Amino acid sequence: MASINLINPLSAAPLTRIDAPLPKTGVGFAGAPGAAPTEGFSKLLDNAVGTVEGKQVNAQDMTRKVLMGDSDQLHQSVIAMQEASVAFSMMIEVRNKLVDSYQELMRMQV
Amino acid sequence: MNLIAGIDVSAGALNAQKTRLDIVAQNIANAQTTRTAQGGPYQRQVVSFETELIRRADGQSLQGVRVGGITADRTPGQQVYNPQHPDAGPDGLVTMPNVNLSFEMVDLITASRAYEANLSVVKNARQMAMKALDIGK
Amino acid sequence: MIDPMFQTNNYQLARKLLDVSVLRHEAIATNIANAETPGFRRMDIAPDFATQLKARVAAGDFAATSDTLQPRLAEDQTARAVRPDGNSVEIEHELVAMDRNAVEYDYLTDVVTYNLKQLKMAITGKSL
Numbered sequence: 001m002a003s004i005n006l007i008n009p010l011s012a013a014p015l016t017r018i019d020a021p022l023p024k025t026g027v028g029f030a031g032a033p034g035a036a037p038t039e040g041f042s043k044l045l046d047n048a049v050g051t052v053e054g055k056q057v058n059a060q061d062m063t064r065k066v067l068m069g070d071s072d073q074l075h076q077s078v079i080a081m082q083e084a085s086v087a088f089s090m091m092i093e094v095r096n097k098l099v100d101s102y103q104e105l106m107r108m109q110v
Numbered sequence: 111m112n113l114i115a116g117i118d119v120s121a122g123a124l125n126a127q128k129t130r131l132d133i134v135a136q137n138i139a140n141a142q143t144t145r146t147a148q149g150g151p152y153q154r155q156v157v158s159f160e161t162e163l164i165r166r167a168d169g170q171s172l173q174g175v176r177v178g179g180i181t182a183d184r185t186p187g188q189q190v191y192n193p194q195h196p197d198a199g200p201d202g203l204v205t206m207p208n209v210n211l212s213f214e215m216v217d218l219i220t221a222s223r224a225y226e227a228n229l230s231v232v233k234n235a236r237q238m239a240m241k242a243l244d245i246g247k
Numbered sequence: 248m249i250d251p252m253f254q255t256n257n258y259q260l261a262r263k264l265l266d267v268s269v270l271r272h273e274a275i276a277t278n279i280a281n282a283e284t285p286g287f288r289r290m291d292i293a294p295d296f297a298t299q300l301k302a303r304v305a306a307g308d309f310a311a312t313s314d315t316l317q318p319r320l321a322e323d324q325t326a327r328a329v330r331p332d333g334n335s336v337e338i339e340h341e342l343v344a345m346d347r348n349a350v351e352y353d354y355l356t357d358v359v360t361y362n363l364k365q366l367k368m369a370i371t372g373k374s375l
Contacts, residue, residue, distance in 0.1 A: 056365075063257050063358055067264060068304060069297075074354055081361045088365060089374035096372065115269045116276030123280030161284060170320055172277045175284065224282060227338055231276045234345055238272065238352050245356050246363045 041098060048091040052084070059084040114235045118164045120228050122174040127225040129177050130157045134218045141209040144197040151197075152207040154183040183208055258362040259309040261355045263300070267292055267318045268352040274320050275345045278336045285332035289341075293321035 059080040065071035112118060133155050143152035160178030163171045185208050193202035274290045281287040296318045303309070303316065326335040364375055 059361075060257055064260075066354070067257060067260050067358070068301065074350070078354070078357060081357070085361060085364065088368055092368055092372060092374040116273035119273070119276045119280050159284065161281075166273070168317070172273060172320075173281055173284075173287070173290075174277070175280045220283075223338070224279075227279050227282070227342060228276075230342065231272075231279050231345060234349050235272060235276070238269070238349060241353055241356050245360050247360070 045091075045094060045098060048087075048094050052087045052091045055080070055084040055087045112167075114232075114239050116172070116235055117232065119172050119174040120232045120235070122162065122164075122176050123228045124225060124232070126157075126159055126175050126177050127221050127228065129180075130221045131218065131225065133157050133180060134214050134221060137209050138211065138214050138218075141207060141211060141214075143207055144195070144204055151187050151205050152209070153187075154207065154209045155180050156183050255362055256309045257358060260304065261358040261362075263316070265352065265355045265359070267296065268348055268355060270318050270320065271348050272345065272352075275341050275348065278341050279338065279345075281334075282336045282338050282341075283334065285330075285334060287334050287336060288322045289326045289336045290320050291323040293319045 059077070062071070062073070062077040062080045066074060066077045071077075137154050140152040146152050157180050158178040159175050162174045162176045164174045165171050187206045187208035189203045189205055191202050192198055192204050195204045198204045271292055274292065278289045296316070299316055323335070328335045329337055368374055
């Protein structure tokens with residue numbers, strides 16, 4: 001689905017830019033701990049996108065099989081669709097929270 | 111405009127079966143009637159069905175059912191020897207109505223089953239329409 | 248811009264199959280109504296629809312709006328006469344077929360709903 005690919009660029013660019021200056025300050029505490037959380041966030045979103053994509057492809061496959069009459073596993077197809085839907089919802093929530101926290105950060109007066 | 115699929119066909123069939131049930135009830139009630147307003151014993155009534163073509167919106171037509179007519183069954187009734195009966199003839203024979211209770215009961219059961227089957231078709235169709243209204247919600 | 252959003256393959260397929268499901272229900276209604284009509288042969292969806300649809304899916308063509316592939320009703324050639332007057336309708340068989348059709352219809356509306364919801368979620372960014 002095209003929409004997922006639109007979300008992908010969001011994860012990579014701004015978060016690594018937040019990440020980049022911190023290790024150079026040399027104050028001592030902003031080094032490794034500073035790098036890990038933001039890397040964690042982008043990894044989180046990447047994982048979410050990957051999971052969602054996988055679940056959606058699985059759901060589409062199962063649904064296609066039932067629609068064409070090759071399978072009678074109706075329940076599996078419905079479960080797969082619901083799982084994909086929940087995973088998609090979760091990814092959207094994660095993205096929304098990330099965007100909110102980014103905006104919160106930007107609002108901080110330094 | 112038929113929002114419920116096949117409703118015309120099922121409605122026609124329900125009507126037809128209901129009429130048939132009514133006539134069967136009338137036959138059973140009059141199984142012993144030896145004197146009618148026209149004189150003579152009660153004659154069994156028979157419902158005949160006929161096909162009516164119902165057009166769908168896209169041009170295909172469905173074959174529905176409706177009551178073609180209610181006719182009297184002309185087979186003569188049984189003659190029973192009962193000289194004390196008020197309608198007995200000079201030879202003591204009474205002509206009973208040509209209603210055979212076992213036939214009528216079988217007809218009753220068949221008509222009831224057909225009525226229930228058509229009713230469940232209508233219920234199903236209505237459920238499908240309601241489910242369609244919930245698409246996207 | 249708006250139309251391509253509704254081109255997802257399973258969604259198109261489900262829409263077409265919903266048409267088939269409704270038509271099949273009408274065929275079953277006709278069969279049950281004519282359970283005692285002398286000489287009546289049971290009707291169902293013409294089998295060439297299924298073969299044509301499979302061919303189209305195999306070729307990757309999913310257009311649901313194409314009017315060239317419409318389901319039609321035809322006499323069921325595989326049904327055998329169960330009454331001496333040639334009537335080939337068995338009420339139990341029809342009732343079972345009707346139940347199965349209802350389940351199929353529910354499933355298809357679920358597939359359509361799922362696809363529409365995905366689109367809505369992606370567009371509004373609100374998880375439903």
